[in-house]
Amino acid sequence: MSGYLFRRIAFILFSLLGATFLAFAASRLAPGDPVRLMAGEQNVAPEVIEAWKVRYGLDQPIPVQYLYYVRNVLQGDFGTSYQYIGMPVMDLIGPAVLVTLRWESIALVGAIIIAFFLGMIAAVRHNTWVDTGAMFIALFGISLPDFVLATFLVLIFSLGLKWLPVAGYETPAHLVLPVITLAVHPCALISRIVRASMLEVINQDYMRTARAKGVSERVIITKHGLRNAMLPVLTVVGVIVGRILAGSFIVETIFNIPGVGRVGVTAVLQRDYPVILGATIILATAFLITTLIVDLLYGVLDPRVRVID
Amino acid sequence: MKKTLLLTLLVLALMTLGLGTIAAQDDLVVVRYPITSDPASLEPGLVKELYSAEIALSLHAGLFTYDADTNVVPYMVKEYTVSDDGLVYTFTLYDNILWHNGRPVVAADFKAGWERYLDANVGAQSAGVPWADVGGGPEMFAGEADELTGVQALDDTTLEVTLIQPSNTFLQNLAVPITWVVPEEAVVAGSPEWVDGPVGAGPFKFVEWTPNVSLVLEANDDFFLGRPSVDRIEYLVVPDANTALAQYEAGELDIVAVPPAALQRVSEDAVLSEQLAYFTRAQLRYAGMNQDMFEPFKDARVREAFNHAIDMNVIVTQLLNNAWTPPTGLVPPHIPQYNPDLAAFTYDPALAQQLLADAGYPGGEGFPVLELATLDTTQAEAVAAMLNANLGITVEIVQPERGDMIDGLWAGDRWQFFLFGWTADTPSASVWTYELLYCDLDSNFSNYCNPEVDAAIDQARTTLDVAESTSYWQQAESLAMADAAVIPMGYARFIYLVNPAVEGFVANLFGPIGFAGVSKSS
Numbered sequence: 001m002s003g004y005l006f007r008r009i010a011f012i013l014f015s016l017l018g019a020t021f022l023a024f025a026a027s028r029l030a031p032g033d034p035v036r037l038m039a040g041e042q043n044v045a046p047e048v049i050e051a052w053k054v055r056y057g058l059d060q061p062i063p064v065q066y067l068y069y070v071r072n073v074l075q076g077d078f079g080t081s082y083q084y085i086g087m088p089v090m091d092l093i094g095p096a097v098l099v100t101l102r103w104e105s106i107a108l109v110g111a112i113i114i115a116f117f118l119g120m121i122a123a124v125r126h127n128t129w130v131d132t133g134a135m136f137i138a139l140f141g142i143s144l145p146d147f148v149l150a151t152f153l154v155l156i157f158s159l160g161l162k163w164l165p166v167a168g169y170e171t172p173a174h175l176v177l178p179v180i181t182l183a184v185h186p187c188a189l190i191s192r193i194v195r196a197s198m199l200e201v202i203n204q205d206y207m208r209t210a211r212a213k214g215v216s217e218r219v220i221i222t223k224h225g226l227r228n229a230m231l232p233v234l235t236v237v238g239v240i241v242g243r244i245l246a247g248s249f250i251v252e253t254i255f256n257i258p259g260v261g262r263v264g265v266t267a268v269l270q271r272d273y274p275v276i277l278g279a280t281i282i283l284a285t286a287f288l289i290t291t292l293i294v295d296l297l298y299g300v301l302d303p304r305v306r307v308i309d
Numbered sequence: 310m311k312k313t314l315l316l317t318l319l320v321l322a323l324m325t326l327g328l329g330t331i332a333a334q335d336d337l338v339v340v341r342y343p344i345t346s347d348p349a350s351l352e353p354g355l356v357k358e359l360y361s362a363e364i365a366l367s368l369h370a371g372l373f374t375y376d377a378d379t380n381v382v383p384y385m386v387k388e389y390t391v392s393d394d395g396l397v398y399t400f401t402l403y404d405n406i407l408w409h410n411g412r413p414v415v416a417a418d419f420k421a422g423w424e425r426y427l428d429a430n431v432g433a434q435s436a437g438v439p440w441a442d443v444g445g446g447p448e449m450f451a452g453e454a455d456e457l458t459g460v461q462a463l464d465d466t467t468l469e470v471t472l473i474q475p476s477n478t479f480l481q482n483l484a485v486p487i488t489w490v491v492p493e494e495a496v497v498a499g500s501p502e503w504v505d506g507p508v509g510a511g512p513f514k515f516v517e518w519t520p521n522v523s524l525v526l527e528a529n530d531d532f533f534l535g536r537p538s539v540d541r542i543e544y545l546v547v548p549d550a551n552t553a554l555a556q557y558e559a560g561e562l563d564i565v566a567v568p569p570a571a572l573q574r575v576s577e578d579a580v581l582s583e584q585l586a587y588f589t590r591a592q593l594r595y596a597g598m599n600q601d602m603f604e605p606f607k608d609a610r611v612r613e614a615f616n617h618a619i620d621m622n623v624i625v626t627q628l629l630n631n632a633w634t635p636p637t638g639l640v641p642p643h644i645p646q647y648n649p650d651l652a653a654f655t656y657d658p659a660l661a662q663q664l665l666a667d668a669g670y671p672g673g674e675g676f677p678v679l680e681l682a683t684l685d686t687t688q689a690e691a692v693a694a695m696l697n698a699n700l701g702i703t704v705e706i707v708q709p710e711r712g713d714m715i716d717g718l719w720a721g722d723r724w725q726f727f728l729f730g731w732t733a734d735t736p737s738a739s740v741w742t743y744e745l746l747y748c749d750l751d752s753n754f755s756n757y758c759n760p761e762v763d764a765a766i767d768q769a770r771t772t773l774d775v776a777e778s779t780s781y782w783q784q785a786e787s788l789a790m791a792d793a794a795v796i797p798m799g800y801a802r803f804i805y806l807v808n809p810a811v812e813g814f815v816a817n818l819f820g821p822i823g824f825a826g827v828s829k830s831s
Contacts, residue, residue, distance in 0.1 A: 032712020036719055043734070043744050043752050048436040055432055084520065085350040085432070092520055158559050166555045167547065169522065256547050256556075258521035266346060266548055271712055 008295070012288045016281060017070075023280040024069065027273050028062050034082045034271040056082060069277065078281075079274035083267070089278040093260060097282055099169065100252070100259035104244050107179045111187035112237065116226070118187075119194025123202060124221060134191065141188030150181045150254045167256035178255040182248070186240045193236050197229040204228075230301050238294035242287045337540040338829050340563045340811065343547040343556070347520050351507040352496075353486035354426040356434050362486050366823035367526055367542060369509035370533075371489030372400060372419070372468075373480055379591075379643060379736050379817040381484045385414065385510070385533075387466075395475030395773070400468045406533040408492045409508045409515070416462035422490025424449065424457050439482035444471045475773050481735050512537045512825035521546055538828035554806075563808040563829070569685070572630045572804065581806060588803040588816035591641050591733035593741055594633055596692065596726065596796035601756040603679065603725040610668040612793035616654035617661035618699040624691050625799045633799030639741040639786050641800040643818055645775075646738035646782040651790060653797060658699040665700050673701025681706050682724035684714055688798070689728055718754045727754070730801060736818060738782040742766060746789050757794045 035044070035052045053059045057068065072079060078089040122134040157177060158166040168174050201207065202225060210220050248261030256262070260279055267275035344363075349356045353365040366374075374384040383389065389400045406414040426433040427440060427449040437450030444459020459471040472479065482488055495508035506515050512534070513526035524544040528537045547553040550568035557565035558581070567575055567585070575581045598606040598615065605611045625635050634642075638651040662672070670676040679696075681704050683689040693704035704726070709717065717723030733740040743766050744750065748758035762785050769781030789795075803816045813827040 030710075030712065031716040032710065033716055033719070036715050037712055043740070044434075045436050045438050046751065047438075048434055051429060051432060051436055052434075083349055084347055085352075085355055087520065095519075096521060154555055159555060162559065166559045166561055167552045168545070168556070168561065253549050254552060256549065256552050258519075258546070262548065263521055269711065270346075 008292055012285075012292065015288055016284055019280055019284040020070065020073070020277060021066070023277050024066050024273075027268075027271070027276050028065070030271075032271045034058075034273065037271055073281070078278045081267075081272055081275050083270045083272045083275070089274045092275060093263060093278045093282055096258055096260040096263045099257060100245075100248055100261060103169075103175055103178060103257060103259065104182065104248060106175065107182040108186065108237075108241070108244060110179060111183040111240075112190060114183075115187045115190035116194055116233075118191040120198055120221060120226070122191070122195040123198035126199060126202075131195075135195065138188040138191045141184040142192075144184065146181055146185065146250050147254060149184060150177070150251060153177045153181060154254075167254070169257045174255075178251050178257055181255070182244060182251050186244065189240065190233060190236060193233050194229060197232045198225055201225050201228045227301065231298065234294055234297055234301065238291050241290040245283050245287060336831075338538065338831070339541045339543060340539050340824060340827065340829055341543045341545060341561065342564050342824075343553040343562055343566075344524075344544050345546075345548050345550070345553075347518075347546055348524065351515070351518070351524075352491055353489040353509070354422065354433050354435065354491075355431070356487075363820055363823070364524065364526075364544060365486035365489065365509075365511075366821075367511055367513040367825070368507060368515060369486060369489045369491070369511045370406070371483060371486065372402075373484035375484050375736075375817055375819065375822070377815045377817050377822055379819070381480050384484075396472045398470045398472070398479070399463075400470070402466045402468065403533050404466050406510055407531045408495075408510050409529065410492065410495065412492060412494075413465070414492075414510050415465040416468035417465075418492060419468055419490055420457060420460045420462055421493045423460060423488070425490075425493075425496065426488075427457060433487070435487040439485075439488050442472045442474055442476040442479060444473055446473075477773060477775060477778065478735065478737070481737075485734070512823070513542060516541075532825075534825070537825045539824050542824050557806055557808075563811050564814060565806050567804045567806055569629065569632050569687075572632050575806065576630055584806045584809060586805045586807050586814070588805075589634075589641070589643055589818060590801045590803050590816075590820075591644060591736060591740070591818035592730050592801040593636070593639060593641060594728070594730045594798040594801055595636075595639075595745075596728050596798055597724075597745075597755040598757075598795065599721070599725050599727070599755055600758075601721060602723075603677070605668070605670070605676065606725075606755075608668045609792055610664045611670075612796075613654075614661040614664035614668065614700060615696065616793050616796050617657045617664065619692055619695050619796060619798075620656040621653065621798060622656065624688055628687060628691055629799075631802075632804060633801050636797035636799050638790050639745070639795070639797055640738045640782075641733075641818075644733070644736050644738060646779045646786075648783040648786060651783075651787060654793070661699055665702075670702075676700075676702045678703045678705060679726050680704075680724070681726045681728070682709055682714060682717065683728040684708065684711060685728070692728070719751060721751075721754060721756060724754075728798070729754070733818065738779075738786065739770065742782060742785050742789065743770065746785075746794055755795055757789075759788065759792055759794070762788045762792070762794070 035049050057065060069079070081087045081089060081092055084092065118134045118138065122131040125131050154166055154177065157164045164176050165174050207220060207224055210224055248259055249265055252259045252262040253265055260282060263275065264279040267279060348361040348364050350361055351364065351368060353369045370385055372384060372386050373381050376382045385402050385406055386400045387403050389398060391398050402414065402416060408414055423440060425431055426435060427437055427446065429450065429452060437446060440446030440450070440457065443457065445454055445457045446459065448454035449457055459473070461469045463469055492508055512529055512532045514529045516525040516527050518524045523546060526542045528540050530536050545562065547556065550566065551571065553562060553565050554568060554571055556562045576585065598612055600606045621635050625631060625633050636653050638648060638653065640647050665673065679702060681689050681693060683706060686706060686708055689706045693706055696702055696704050718727065718729065731741055731745055744752045745755070746757050746762055747753055747766055748763050765781050765785035765788060769778050769785060772778040772781060803820065805814070807814050810831070811827060811829045815822055815826070
């Protein structure tokens with residue numbers, strides 16, 4: 001087990017190095033000079049441009065810049081933002097990560113719980129109108145892009161009914177619409193998988209045995225059925241975490257949530273290289289760790305896939 | 310199942326704990342105002358970028374400032390004299406000005422502050438340009454001197470500045486926040502201002518800054534011109550213009566800049582249209598014809614034909630719902646060198662066709678396919694359609710990402726034909742006539758070169774007499790227009806929606822002038 005864990009962590013570090021390299025290369029190869037972008041449609045003295053390039057090491061060849069960057073990151077120094085003078089990258093991204101973790105975990109937990117509820121009902125009431133209805137809603141949820149859903153929600157609940165605020169991150173009420181927007185898609189996806197795997201499990205011999213023993217239907221479904229239906233769902237959740245992290249870019253921008261997605265978008269548009277790289281490392285780490293946890297959970301749920309050294 | 314759902318709700322509710330509730334605002338008068346990004350710094354001298362400058366106007370104060378009509382007016386300066394040779398300026402400051410930390414503002418603060426901005430290690434974006442005419446300024450920026458010798462504090466309220474040569478722009482430089490200073494003791498070497506809380510002398514004091522979220526200022530009770538009426542300003546970071554507009558409509562913001570795409574809907578809305586406020590802006594929108602990249606543009610007849618073939622009035626009034634005003638030349642109105650007698654090109658397809666035929670392309674025959682680079686395809690589609698319909702030439706539109714577009718313009722070797730804007734940082738014709746047209750200048754994205762125009766610009770730049778200099782600027786502009794150097798498309802305007810309860814919100818040519826004169830009724 002410990003050998004497996006060690007290999008996995010080594011793999012994570014290697015992947016992170018790869019991710020920084022790709023992000024670094026992409027940001028430097030994309031046209032757009034951060035200093036010029038700050039000035040926009042105005043003139044900047046050539047002396048200023050030169051002074052700024054030297055200040056941020058942009059006068060060095062790109063491979064040299066990358067080596068310096070990796071060296072600094074290994075020492076825990078992610079650099080300072082180009083856009084916000086003197087601001088350490090982690091001071092900018094750190095609070096944003098906490099914001100993203102908080103609101104997205106609400107969305108994820110909510111999505112999973114509701115998805116199980118919907119999926120199980122649909123499976124138990126297989127081929128009835130309940131099943132069809134629940135799966136229709138799920139299909140709708142899968143097909144609807146985040147930004148369309150977000151726009152409709154704001155139009156109806158904020159501007160129309162005036163029940164909820166349009167955007168911002170101030171009170172719990174501010175989180176309702178973004179959480180719904182982000183949760184709908186994973187919820188729909190998971191509920192379909194829960195239904196499918198429940199249907200598979202529901203007619204297994206051990207289920208029939210339990211019924212024959214006179215165990216109540218509720219216990220059969222939740223204890224025996226659910227646990228066995230969990231594995232495929234777990235796989236999907238791992239993928240969904242990645243998708244949610246990516247989705248945060250759009251949803252956080254629309255609802256103006258100061259999370260790592262919105263910070264990332266702003267940084268990309270401003271060519272704020274250190275912040276782009278910092279955000280990439282954070283998101284990649286989050287994704288890789290989630291994958292690791294999912295793999296470890298497999299073993300907990302199903303003794304057959306436990307790793308033995 | 311009900312239990313599960315209740316439990317779910319409980320868990321989800323618990324996870325939101327710790328997220329603030331909107332504090333009861335007592336009876337404070339609060340103005341909520343969106344900014345698209347955090348200010349790059351709260352130290353006025355470090356950056357020229359839009360929001361830093363806008364916030365600096367509330368947080369800081371300087372010797373001079375621009376009023377609502379973009380005139381340079383004394384601010385901390387009670388009175389001043391200029392020697393007959395135009396070299397020695399003597400400023401007398403008000404004696405009751407306090408920094409936000411309670412210490413009185415003294416003349417020596419300006420000498421120390423300017424010397425700091427001239428230290429290349431500090432990285433002020435102004436790069437010494439505002440002090441180029443001040444004794445010791447160029448030497449200090451080059452790192453050859455340690456003192457700004459031309460600036461002396463004669464006593465606590467008297468500041469004497471000696472110039473190397475007379476300058477028309479010196480007082481203008483003192484009116485922009487890049488020359489406004491902060492008290493020496495508030496600057497911690499290597500520490501960004503936002504960590505310790507910036508100290509200024511302006512009408513509002515710093516309360517807190519949460520990067521990515523908001524910047525909060527409160528009224529300065531000790532402001533030397535009297536306490537502002539608004540108690541608190543909340544600058545909220547809202548990167549998406551449409552989100553900001555929706556927030557305004559829901560009453561979550563007091564003021565919002567109207568995104569161009571929403572202008573039609575807003576101006577047709579019975580309620581919102583009443584809340585619209587337009588302010589002239591010192592920004593030219595233009596189409597540039599890059600002569601190095603597209604051979605036919607070297608022929609003035611082709612450039613003239615293009616100018617006559619595009620109907621600016623249709624674009625400005627119908628397509629853009631008057632977000633711009635139609636152009637008259639290069640220099641926008643309200644700039645001192647603006648020439649009211651200059652007339653824009655008339656829309657005249659027949660004349661345009663004639664000119665193009667004279668240039669050797671009758672009916673557009675043989676005219677190479679032209680690539681038009683733009684950030685906003687709305688206007689580009691119209692321009693391409695008009696050129697095609699009136700001149701029979703094919704224009705292909707490319708829409709690069711903003712960084713790519715700007716890179717390509719400065720490099721000068723990417724875009725043949727482009728739609729762009731050029732914004733003033735100082736109210737002078739120099740911004741457009743010199744920066745966009747002077748031979749071999751990097752910002753001359755059209756690679757236009759006309760020795761006659763250059764000669765007039767040289768005269769204008771070196772002549773001290775204001776009236777005489779103005780006539781040279783106007784002469785240069787007229788020559789360039791007659792030569793169809795670029796295609797002026799319009800002058801941009803600042804367009805805001807303002808909560809009817811808010812009064813006194815004003816923008817000058819550069820942008821909103823701050824909240825010192827703003828009031829809000831409940």
